[in-house]
Amino acid sequence: MRLSRFFLPTLKEDPKEAQIVSHRLMLRAGMIQQSSAGIYSWLPLGYRVLKKIEQIVREEQNKAGALEILMPTIQPADLWRESGRYDDYGKEMLRITDRHERDMLYGPTNEEQVTDIFRSHVKSYKDLPLNLYHIQWKFRDEVRPRFGIMRGREFLMKDAYSFDLDYEGAKTAYNNMFVAYLKTFDRLGLKAIPLRADTGPIGGDLSHEFVVLADTGESEVFYHKDLLSLATPEKADYSSDELQEIVDMWTDYYAAADDMHDAENCPVAEGDLVSRRGIEVGHIFHFSDKYSKPFGASVAGPDGKDSIVSMGSYGIGVSRLVGGIIEASHDDDGIIWPDSVAPFDIGLINLKSGDEACDAACDEFYGKLTAAGADVLYDDTSGRAGEKFAKMDLIGLPWQATIGPRGVKSGMVEVKNRRSGEKQELDMDAALKLLVG
RNA sequence: CGGGGCGUAGCACAGCCUGGUAGUGCGCUCGCUUUGGGAGCGAGAGGUCGCAAGUUCGAAUCUUGCCGCCCCGACCA
Numbered sequence A: 001m002r003l004s005r006f007f008l009p010t011l012k013e014d015p016k017e018a019q020i021v022s023h024r025l026m027l028r029a030g031m032i033q034q035s036s037a038g039i040y041s042w043l044p045l046g047y048r049v050l051k052k053i054e055q056i057v058r059e060e061q062n063k064a065g066a067l068e069i070l071m072p073t074i075q076p077a078d079l080w081r082e083s084g085r086y087d088d089y090g091k092e093m094l095r096i097t098d099r100h101e102r103d104m105l106y107g108p109t110n111e112e113q114v115t116d117i118f119r120s121h122v123k124s125y126k127d128l129p130l131n132l133y134h135i136q137w138k139f140r141d142e143v144r145p146r147f148g149i150m151r152g153r154e155f156l157m158k159d160a161y162s163f164d165l166d167y168e169g170a171k172t173a174y175n176n177m178f179v180a181y182l183k184t185f186d187r188l189g190l191k192a193i194p195l196r197a198d199t200g201p202i203g204g205d206l207s208h209e210f211v212v213l214a215d216t217g218e219s220e221v222f223y224h225k226d227l228l229s230l231a232t233p234e235k236a237d238y239s240s241d242e243l244q245e246i247v248d249m250w251t252d253y254y255a256a257a258d259d260m261h262d263a264e265n266c267p268v269a270e271g272d273l274v275s276r277r278g279i280e281v282g283h284i285f286h287f288s289d290k291y292s293k294p295f296g297a298s299v300a301g302p303d304g305k306d307s308i309v310s311m312g313s314y315g316i317g318v319s320r321l322v323g324g325i326i327e328a329s330h331d332d333d334g335i336i337w338p339d340s341v342a343p344f345d346i347g348l349i350n351l352k353s354g355d356e357a358c359d360a361a362c363d364e365f366y367g368k369l370t371a372a373g374a375d376v377l378y379d380d381t382s383g384r385a386g387e388k389f390a391k392m393d394l395i396g397l398p399w400q401a402t403i404g405p406r407g408v409k410s411g412m413v414e415v416k417n418r419r420s421g422e423k424q425e426l427d428m429d430a431a432l433k434l435l436v437g
Numbered sequence B: 001c002g003g004g005g006c007g008u009a010g011c012a013c014a015g016c017c018u019g020g021u022a023g024u025g026c027g028c029u030c031g032c033u034u035u036g037g038g039a040g041c042g043a044g045a046g047g048u049c050g051c052a053a054g055u056u057c058g059a060a061u062c063u064u065g066c067c068g069c070c071c072c073g074a075c076c077a
Helices: A021-028 A045-062 A077-083 A113-119 A167-187 A225-229 A241-254 A317-327 A357-369 A385-395 A428-436
Strands: A032-036 A040-043 A072-074 A096-097 A103-106 A130-139 A154-164 A190-195 A204-213 A221-225 A256-257 A273-288 A298-300 A307-308 A310-317 A346-350 A374-381 A399-403 A410-419 A423-427
Touching: A021 A317, A040 A045, A040 A357, A045 A130, A045 A154, A045 A167, A045 A346, A072 A077, A072 A307, A077 A103, A077 A113, A103 A423, A113 A154, A130 A167, A154 A167, A154 A317, A167 A204, A167 A241, A167 A273, A167 A310, A190 A221, A190 A256, A190 A273, A204 A221, A221 A307, A256 A307, A256 A310, A256 A385, A273 A317, A310 A428, A346 A357, A346 A385, A357 A374, A357 A399, A357 A428, A374 A385, A374 A428, A385 A399, A399 A428, A410 A428
Parallel strands: A346 A374, A346 A399
Antiparallel strands: A032 A040, A072 A103, A096 A103, A130 A154, A154 A310, A190 A204, A204 A273, A221 A256, A221 A273, A273 A310, A298 A307, A399 A410, A410 A423
């Protein structure tokens, strides 16, 4: 992609409304534009990142055996009256009346909707276990949206829902998602820790939050120092017992959010306890028959008798992760994207656009990178060097390749790693080898 | 929902107290000079001063109401 043909409205100065670093950088890097409080448009650069994260989440859900569906954003109130949540949910739920005076709502979550789908079609234990997920926009009318995309009112979320015959099956489904989450956050380049969580209004007895570590995170977490050295599970398939072992291994270590942490009675020795800040990006629940019972979601068991299915739900804040990743990975100059979610792989800078030799060298290098399958943002604009470097640092592509009058005669390319800052002068072939293998 | 703050050009702001023809920096356009870390000079374009009512000969400025946005707290993917 040539920058001259791209839409990248970057800002040199900090917008005043943005306090936290991810919000500031997203606005400055031209990733998003606020539409109203807590509601944003995604501009090309931001949208690319959002889509990359979404795709990784999707791939890991698919690998875990979950099936993708797509449920509507607008739901009928009657469904929520069946579970009793229409009255319980309060003002955070955006309520809408259609032209026929029917009560509708913009979904803040989809337990009712998915349980309705399940009960309409699934009648036998032979169809279990089942895990349905979707990646869809949600709306919660927060009293006070803040932190940009991290705590918006409209947000993109992956939510999965598992259905099992009994508690044992549900627990395996839960463990399966637990492990899928470890793999997902690892692929996103994040350090995530599972915290035993309060189950809150949804209820249930098995629940974990996944918190991404970032110095600027919203809440404080305490955990045993060895927790982070655990290896992320790699195998494609695990048996129920293996899943349980992995979950046990991860949850044996102490980890708690500040509201659950009791310094006086903490089981971890002071020297082994680490305190850092974090951002909640995922939440998994087992909630048994909370929805299946009022909805009459039951299946015939092997004995021919109907039994209510046991459910769980598993959320990942996809849009929030964009901010979370930036919080966890940036410096004074801008964003530092992990390779897996970077909007482009490489930024190519033509230091003297309009100069015949520079243009020719850049065009050639751009062609080779692209032919090798790299996604390249090629700054072919007529801007000044400093401006180009600063902009490239700001948008945080993992690699920068610079071609300017100084090195062009000898066919040299300067390659810089955004994260380490390390620069090296290479001839075009060596640079190509480094960047695209 | 309690408390606080702010709405003036695309962005950041000054002007308001003490009413009198709307300004600065960045960005944008054109020209010249520059050219390896957000350039210099010159010339331009761009604003019903959030909206409405009121006071006044005259309102960005004073008064009232409304709307929007931000921050702190309680609450949450």
